[in-house]
Ligand SMILES: Nc1ncnc2c1ncn2[C@@H]1O[C@H](COP(=O)(O)OP(=O)(O)OP(=O)(O)O)[C@@H](O)[C@H]1O
């Protein structure tokens with residue numbers, strides 16, 4: 002290499018090092034032997050200050066000094082040839098910068114040293130820190146929200162359970178009152194007729210006794226004439242003609258009353274057998290008959306109720322007592338709506354028509370149609386909301402249809418529709434997947 006070539010090459014490398022944007026350095030014996038302009042700028046010093054007056058450690062944040070010193074030692078002693086790491090540097094004005102170093106062991110003047118480049122990553126670190134902070138905030142927000150959601154879910158479940166419980170209690174109360182009333186009437190005439198038969202029997206026995214007395218006290222010759230002479234008087238006394246027609250009638254009424262009581266008891270038993278949460282084939286027609294029987298007290302004073310079912314029974318796979326509850330709620334609502342129209346003088350007896358049928362080959366439909374007060378659109382849009390009621394306090398809790406909707410839609414995958422016009426009546430249609 003000529004002298005010119007040597008100078009040119011040196012100038013080239015000097016230019017490269019001096020104009021590099023990365024800081025460059027050479028360390029030997031714990032001192033800087035060379036730093037470029039970018040290195041000095043990074044730490045806020047003049048190049049000369051770094052080279053003449055500074056200990057290497059003065060550019061390192063105290064806590065990171067052991068780490069940097071250890072890394073330099075490993076390279077100088079040959080444990081590791083090249084290394085890349087980050088540390089915190091100290092600028093002349095004592096502010097902290099984050100730097101990333103790529104260092105390598107070299108031989109310089111026949112002794113070991115370290116050269117390397119260094120770049121400022123303060124901005125990247127700050128952005129990373131900010132991101133981490135945001136991430137933490139986001140995570141704690143999500144945790145908070147999740148907690149809130151979990152709490153609301155628990156509250157909702159509790160409210161739902163309470164709602165069901167309240168509904169059960171309310172309907173048990175209503176049913177018990179209605180059934181007590183229903184059973185009371187036939188028991189009244191069973192009681193009246195038993196009393197009548199008891200007195201009649203006493204009278205007949207007394208009559209028998211009179212004849213026995215006559216028979217015992219009469220002589221053989223006078224027996225026939227004595228009986229004949231007394232018969233009319235005794236028969237009149239006993240009102241025998243009256244008893245002859247009344248006693249059989251009384252027995253019939255008695256039987257009728259007992260039959261009525263046992264019908265109610267059977268329906269009650271059918272209704273009260275809890276099906277738990279087990280789906281079972283339910284005969285829709287039978288379900289309607291039982292619900293109508295059990296709710297008899299609610300409708301019989303205000304309406305005639307007819308039930309129409311197809312010749313072949315319609316079955317659904319369902320929860321029997323809950324479906325029974327739905328039909329009962331619809332009948333009670335229909336009866337209430339009819340009663341609403343009967344406040345005036347000219348009360349007309351209403352009509353509740355219940356029909357079971359198969360629709361579109363796949364639905365078992367229960368249609369409950371009434372001639373009650375009907376509903377305007379603004380009420381119709383709210384009737385399935387829990388606690389919505391138009392009934393006076395103590396009459397309706399506004400849960401009947403909300404519960405019915407939940408039972409039909411959520412528990413059976415069915416549908417509950419309604420059509421209604423004010424003053425014309427309402428039609429509720431329950432649709433359940435029919436069993437083939
Ligand atoms: N057949 C119907 N005719 C007219 N209005 C009805 C009929 N069925 C329901 N409604 C209206 O819908 C409202 C809500 O009915 P829902 O059965 O949910 O509650 P409720 O009957 O008021 O009280 P609950 O059934 O809890 O005793 C009723 O208050 C009534 O205004």
Ligand SMILES: [Mg+2]
Pocket residue numbers: 330333334397400401402
């Ligand atoms: Mg109701």
